[in-house]
Amino acid sequence: MTASSSAGLPHRYDDLTALYVNCTLKPSPQRSNTQGLIDRSRAVMEGAGVTTELIRAVDHDIATGVYPDMTEHGFATDAWPGLYEKVMAADILVLAGPIWLGDNSSVTKKVVERLYACSSLLNSRGQYAYYGRVGGCLITGNEDGVKHCAMNLLYSLQHLGYTIPPQADxxxxxxxxxxxxxxxxxxxxxxxxxxxxxxxxxxWNLLHLARALKDLGGIPAHGNQRTAWDAGCRSDYENPEHR
Structure with missing residues (x-):
């Protein structure tokens, strides 16, 4: 980040990365209204020096299912494993999509399902893999449903292990x-x-929280390690073997 572009910012953000997933139903190069709103947010990110990347999910052959690699479960091809690498390389994930029948698009739901497929994987500290990352969402449409769609996505992201800042939609x-x-x-x-x-x-809330988590080294690994729990380290509960 140059001195001029960083002037007035409370912190540095140029070591952060953000991934936007556009869940429009329209394949490229068709115009996506959701993309228009993504561009607004992405411009703010890049203005702060953040490296951003965009995926239009419908352009990729993402198989349906809830396993990390669906080629191991009957599908001939599955683009998700490669996309998952991009998800894991990003400090910030923004899911964006349209409203159909008052709900998130089918493409949005498929992306959430595939994120869920990898949620049981663990990081090097024995926590769930998405810990230490920040999530938000953008919704577009010409009918009611923004809050309903955002509620669904933000709940899903935090359940998978993402940290959600205030006003993250x-x-x-x-x-x-x-x-x-x-x-x-x-x-x-x-x-x-x-x-x-x-x-x-x-x-900006995504940026601030991602900055704080990166500086902290992620979510502290105490009381949330699946490996420790499975090994019997459950300090918050009495051990029935010693009653």
């Missing part, structure tokens, strides 16, 4: 019913102050 919806999408002319989406504010707050 942002979204935009047009009028209820058929109408313009985020990037359509006259939608008002890119100019919407509420959406822009929440997107900015979400992005």
């Amino acid at each position: 942002a979204g935009w919806i047009g009028e209820a019913g058929p109408g313009p999408s985020y990037l359509d002319p006259g939608s008002g989406g890119p100019e919407n102050d509420f959406t822009n504010r929440n997107t900015s707050f979400m992005t």
Whole structure:
């Protein structure tokens, strides 16, 4: 990060990495309204010196299932193992997608399922693999459901082991019913102050928490190690063998 780009920032962020997963139903190069909102958040990240990467999930042959590699369970191909490496290389994960029938898209749900497929893996300290990483979400649509979709995603991420900062979601919806999408002319989406504010707050909160966790060395490995629990180290519970 150059001196000019870092001026006024409370910390350095140029050693952080962020992965955005666009869960649109539209394959490239079709225009994605979700991408429009991702671009806003991503610009803030990159302005702070963060290295970002974008995956459009539908462009990849991600198999359906809840195992780390579905080629071991009947599928001929599965792009997830390679994408999982990108997930694990990122300090910050942002899941982004559209609303359909008031809920997250099928692609979003598949990505969450595949994240869940790897949630039983452990890090070098015996904690679940996603510990020490930060998660957030972005939602777009032209019908109701932003909070419902965000609630589902943020719960899922924290359950898998991600740390969620305050106000870790942002979204935009047009009028209820058929109408313009985020990037359509006259939608008002890119100019919407509420959406822009929440997107900015979400992005900075992700950055601040990722900075704190990186400086801390991740979540402290005490009381949350699966390996220690399985080995019988359960200091918070009485050992029935000694009653």
